[in-house]
Amino acid sequence: MSLRTSPPTHIPVLLQETIQALAVQPGGRYIDCTLGAGGHAAAILDHNSPGGQLLSIDADPEAIKIAKARLEAYSNSTLLINENFANLQAICIKYDFYPVHGILFDLGLSSLQLDSNGRGFSFQHDAPLDMRLNPSQDVTAADIVNTFTETELAHLIKTFGEEGHSRQIAHHIVQKRPIRTTLQLVQTIEQSIGSRRGKLHPATKTFQALRIAVNRELEHLESALKQAINLLGFKGKLVVISYHSLEDRIVKRFMYHESRDCVCPPGIPTCVCGHTASLRLINKKVITPSPDEVELNPRSRSAKLRTAEHIITHDEQYTTLEKLCVSMKGENNGWRKPVLLKRLQQVFLTS
Numbered sequence: 001m002s003l004r005t006s007p008p009t010h011i012p013v014l015l016q017e018t019i020q021a022l023a024v025q026p027g028g029r030y031i032d033c034t035l036g037a038g039g040h041a042a043a044i045l046d047h048n049s050p051g052g053q054l055l056s057i058d059a060d061p062e063a064i065k066i067a068k069a070r071l072e073a074y075s076n077s078t079l080l081i082n083e084n085f086a087n088l089q090a091i092c093i094k095y096d097f098y099p100v101h102g103i104l105f106d107l108g109l110s111s112l113q114l115d116s117n118g119r120g121f122s123f124q125h126d127a128p129l130d131m132r133l134n135p136s137q138d139v140t141a142a143d144i145v146n147t148f149t150e151t152e153l154a155h156l157i158k159t160f161g162e163e164g165h166s167r168q169i170a171h172h173i174v175q176k177r178p179i180r181t182t183l184q185l186v187q188t189i190e191q192s193i194g195s196r197r198g199k200l201h202p203a204t205k206t207f208q209a210l211r212i213a214v215n216r217e218l219e220h221l222e223s224a225l226k227q228a229i230n231l232l233g234f235k236g237k238l239v240v241i242s243y244h245s246l247e248d249r250i251v252k253r254f255m256y257h258e259s260r261d262c263v264c265p266p267g268i269p270t271c272v273c274g275h276t277a278s279l280r281l282i283n284k285k286v287i288t289p290s291p292d293e294v295e296l297n298p299r300s301r302s303a304k305l306r307t308a309e310h311i312i313t314h315d316e317q318y319t320t321l322e323k324l325c326v327s328m329k330g331e332n333n334g335w336r337k338p339v340l341l342k343r344l345q346q347v348f349l350t351s
């Protein structure tokens, strides 16, 4: 287990590319759904001043605490919310923060979480098998490891970890239970499939699977992407950085689906779905870090950045936003219409 001498830091990934993709402009209003250590947030705030605003969300209360200190100089233009981005729409409506020029998701974990000794995210530190982003969540990794059946564990490790040896690992886990710490789990995995397999540590995929399950990561991502569309103004940018193929597949499919006018299965002569495109793909080819960035920050190596632009015009968007406000706040829409329309038109005049 590694000994750390300096405090952990997080280097924001694809920073310049993200600011460019979001097309951050002075006076612009943005949402950072994954605040982390505040690296991307600080850069957005540097570029959207004067007059810009940023709403930042993180499920991890520790991340909010750390980023709050870092972003102190911008305290007048930023809102930091300790919430899950699965509640994106409700958060924005609660804080009256819509429509926006851009929304960022920088998925996964920050180095602060991975390198923290007590959270159980990393197989490189011995810690209780926890893995919750927020300590108020009910289910820990230990709960899953010690209560799922062998078949359920194998399925989970295969589905969320894309681990080819899921059955062997699940079998060994069940033999060794109870397993309470990351070290016990690593040893169990090494006993089942050996201690070295190419470049990847043998525990990498099982740890990924457990983390995804504990935090319902894929489910929350799918839900938040759908909600994000409604909050973007005309030409607003949706930017997502993902770090593994399960996340990237969701983002890619979502953006592709939302950029098509018809999503009927092939072979149907006339459209019956009635679907209309709400996004335009900006970089059809995914953006990845340069070799220099990977050398400086090896954790960036698997990053993939995708961008899409909202193409719903002000009038159409008004109807969606109005419906949302009414459904969430239960308010009469009479007084909101002029306010919302003015915002939609004015905020995006420069776009």
Ligand SMILES: C[S@@+](CC[C@H](N)C(=O)[O-])C[C@H]1O[C@@H](n2cnc3c(N)ncnc32)[C@H](O)[C@@H]1O
Binding pocket: 010, 011, 012, 013, 033, 034, 035, 036, 037, 038, 039, 040, 041, 057, 058, 059, 060, 063, 083, 084, 085, 086, 106, 107, 108, 109, 110, 133, 220
């Ligand atoms: C890769 S880090 C972001 C790093 C950040 N961009 C920076 O430059 O410092 C991802 C962050 O997203 C948070 N996160 C992951 N899933 C989340 C969710 N469903 N809701 C809210 N925050 C989430 C994690 O707690 C973590 O702090």
